[in-house]
Structures are given as C-alpha cells and as structure tokens.
Amino acid sequence: MSAPGVQSRRPVLGWTIHDSLIIARSTITASFRIPEALFFQLIQPVIFVLLFAFVFGGAIPIPGAEPGSEGDPSLYREYLMPGIFGQTVAFAAAASTVGLAEAMQRGIIDRYRALPMSQPAVLIGNTFANALRQVLVLTVLSITGYIVGWRINDGIVNAILAYLLLLLFAYTVTWVGAYVGLSVPNTETANTAGLIWIFPLTFLSNAFVPITALPTWLQYFAAFNPISALVQATRELFGNPTGAPTDYWTLNNAALYTVISCVVIIAIFAPLAVRKYRTAARK
C-alpha cells in the first residue's frame, strides 16, 4: 500500500531544495507568530546603537582618523555601525540553537525523522530561515544608524556587497548555532549556551574598539577572529572609517578572509550538525 497523491520522483538534490524551502517557510511563518521575540530581536541591536553612539561615543578615540577629529562623535558612529552589524548577525546563531533545541525537546524532530523527506533539509531550511530573517534586522538597524548619523559612503554596489557579506556570515553562524542546539541537553541550556560564546567573540574583535587598543595577546586572537574581518570588510565597503591600518593579513584582505572563514566554518559545522541530527535521540 503506498501513499496516494505522491509527486513524481525528483533527483535527491531537487527534493532537498523542495524540503528545505518548506522548512524555511514554516520557520519564518512561526517566527512572526511570536511578536515579542521578534520585537526584542529588533530592539536589542537598536539599544546597542544608541548606547554606544550616545554613551560611549566620544570616549573612544579612532586612531588613524584625521588629526583633530579623534573625538568627533559622528566619526565614532560611522565606525561603530559596522561593528553593530557584525555583532547582530553573529546573534543569528542563537535563533537556530534555541529553535532546534525546542524542536528536539518537543519531539517534532522525531516526526521529521520518520518522514520520507530529505533529512539535512530540516537543518538547511532552519539555518536559511534564520539567516534570511536578518534581512529585516539589518533593515531596522540601518535606519537607526542613519538617524544617528551613519552613512553609506562608497556607492550602492559596495553597500550591497557589504550586506551580502553580513548575510553570508549570518548563514555561517546559524550552522554553528544548529550544532550547539542539537548538542545541548534541553531548551534551558540552549537559551544560555546559544548566546554565551557569541558575546566574547564579538567583544574580542574590532567591532567596538580598534584592535590596537587590546592587549597584544588578545590582538592576535582578534585579528584572526572572523568577526573582525567581517567588520573590517563591511567598514571598507560602506566607506566608513576603519581605524589605523594593521599588519595582519586577515584584516588587510578582510573580505577574502571573511569568505574563506565562512566556507571553512560551514564545511566543518554543517556535516557535524547533520551527523548530530541523524543520531540525536529525543531528549
């Protein structure tokens, strides 16, 4: 006996895309049903912008800025915005962590695993949806930035490249988030574990202060931290101040290093997450 109304066969890749899109659509639809969560996801980066722009603004000098303008708050805001962009997209990981941990705990993953669907599609769809949601977040953030004095100074093409780079990074970290979400024992842990590694990673970077302001040993870490490269590349592409030039290859080839990092991280974490998914029992 076989199911009625079955669609004709497709190659495996075709079904993977088909199933991923269904999962992605459901994930996005579901996320709009939790207005509070969406609100806080949008408000958090906005608060960061306002805090840094108005509270710390003048206190952080931008080395390499034109003499006499180091303390200019509008300069810091231009410097700051790409940092906030970078930090914000890094938090896209948390949505995948929490979402998958919840799906696992509720047993919905069991249902997916008992369906004749493409199994990696559950993760591909989830990570894709959470990265795509960043489009909305980046839009709100850009408007806020514009209000506090941030500008796109280097043309629309570069700006689009900057946004694409940010989205690529978002997609990359959602795979790490997916792996973490499938590894934690329950949703409570997911809520903390999903965030705990992102904060140090974003602060040990050039997102908010030039890395030359960090102690030397941390400078090395920050220079190889993909978030630093992402932020540096974004600054360059938006035509925002980048701070003093450094000797680090990673920062002098920021866009390239970002793309390489993303590819490497996905190449490591996507298979890990898929394997975890296949073996994970409902907890």
Next chain:
Amino acid sequence: MRRKESPGVTFVPVTEYAVQAEGLVKEFGDVKALNGIDLVVPRGKVVGLLGPNGSGKTTTVRILATLLKATSGSAQVNGFDVQRQADDVRRSIGLTGQYAAVDEFLTGRENLTMFGGLFHLEKNYVASRSDELLHKFDLADAADRPAKTYSGGMRRRLDLAASLIAKPGILFLDEPTTGLDPRSRIGLWDVISELVFEGTTVLLTTQYLDEADQLADDIVVIDQGQVIAHGTSSELKDQIGGDRIEITLDDEQSAARAIDALSGVVSGEPTTEGAQYSAPVAGGSSVLIDAVRALDARNVSVADIALRRPTLDDVFLAMTGHGAEDQQPERPEPSRRGRRGGR
C-alpha cells in the same frame, strides 16, 4: 487522487504481517532497554503493546519507525527492513509519538500542509486531505489558529491527523491517550476504531489496560524489555483464570479481621489497599453469600461487595508482580476507578 507512475517505483512485497520484529535488543550504554523483543502485527489488526513505565514501549516503536537503530535483532515494516530500507518504511507508516509533535506556532492547517509537503504529496491533494482530516477530527473551527492555543485533546488530534496525511497503511501510536480526559480519550478511541475499520494496521502502546482491552485484537505485554505474555485479552485473562471477590470495607482498621474472616472462603492470597480487599475465589456467586456471612460473624461492616472477572490489571499483576501503573501514583485513572467502585 492517482499516484503518478514513475520509473523505478519500489516493488512492494505483500507480506502477511505488516510488522515483524525478531529479537530486538537495544542498549543505551549500560541500560538494556530491550532484551529480545519478538513481535508481529498481522495486516489490518490492532496490536497493543502494554507495559509499565520504562518497559521499552517507546524504544520498540522508535526502532520500528526507523528513529533508532537496534543494537541487534531485525525488523520489517510493510515488508521493508527498517535499517536498510528506511525510506520505504517511512513511506508506509504514520507515527504519533508519545508527545504531540506539531509546530505550536503554526496553525492546524499550516501544520498539515507542511507535513503533507514533506511527505512529497501533491499540493491539491494535501489541501483537500487537510480539510477532510480537520473536519473528521473536529478541528475545522480551530484550523486557522496557532496550535499553541489548542487544548491537549485538540493537539493530540492534530498530531494524529498529521500522521494520517498520506493515508498510511500502518500506524504507530505511542500512548495516544495519555494525559487526556475520559471524554477525549473515548473520542480518540472512536477515531482509531474507524481507521481500523477502514483497513489500517495499528501498533499501539499503552499503559492503560482498559485501552488495550478496548482497542487491541492482540495484546503483547512487555516488562523490562521482554515480552512476558501475549494473546487476546480474554486469552490473557484465562491464563490467570478465576473470579475475584472485591470488598470495600467501612474502615481500614478492619482489614486484618476481614483477611482472617475470609480465609476459609477465598481460594488464594488476598491483597488489601486501605479499605479495599481483593482475593481470588472459586465457585461462582454463592461465595458472595458465604463471604457476607463470614464477615458478619466477625462484625466486619462492608460498604460494597462484588464478584469480578479478572481484568488485564490482574493479568499484569500476576505476570509482573507489580501493577502496570505502580510507578506513577500521581496519574489520574478515571475509568478504572469508576469500573471498580460500581461493581
């Protein structure tokens, strides 16, 4: 709706049994969850897998539904090997797990649409089938509300609807009515009976004895990962045989006197629980008169006295040495209590 024929359609062997498992063993580290389970479910029948908490019911179902790999042993579902032909098995089955597994933030209809799509069914078919199921399961009014707003019973029904979207020939139901009130339970029983009437094969796990009694053609009793008995409900009852006398005493203190008074009347070891007394008897309803006389002679006053055919509960007790629900005293057990008191 016709299936679109396509090259390379998998040959579906027609086997006598919808489900066939042999020597299933599952170890989780040191824990031996299954210790050699043999099981068959004939086509079109309902088999009830009955066992207390932790006996291995869910583990068995998860292995059969391709969610877990058995440590050893083999199983075929719809003639397909659960390990080597997992996708074919998945196309043949519907699974309703122990906990309602639907997306809470999606509406009932969106859930069905999503699962239908993931089952690779045609859009039009999914739309009409969803409507049909939503009506059948009394969810039409709530169809466009997020499942988060559903009651426990509604969620269960949606969960069942989701596993029926592709009209599976074989259905696994893991404790389908746990946590439901008596009325929703009976409602779900009706739905399951109807599916069976339409020809669906069902493997159902439960710790409710009356549920197995009500729904299952065959009952497989498992305890600590092993099959300890199997047969129809009446075969199992016959195995332990005999009627029981059940007495509700006026006060708990007289329990000891009651045991003493009835020692010459009953035919086996009595059990007492508070003011409840129960013991096997032989010799039909005349023992009731003997019992009343014996109790009267010792001044034991009685609130209720009845002769009872053995229930699966007794079967369970006799076979495992502990009650099916021993480990879960907090669980409300509406229908069983009602049944006892009334007779």
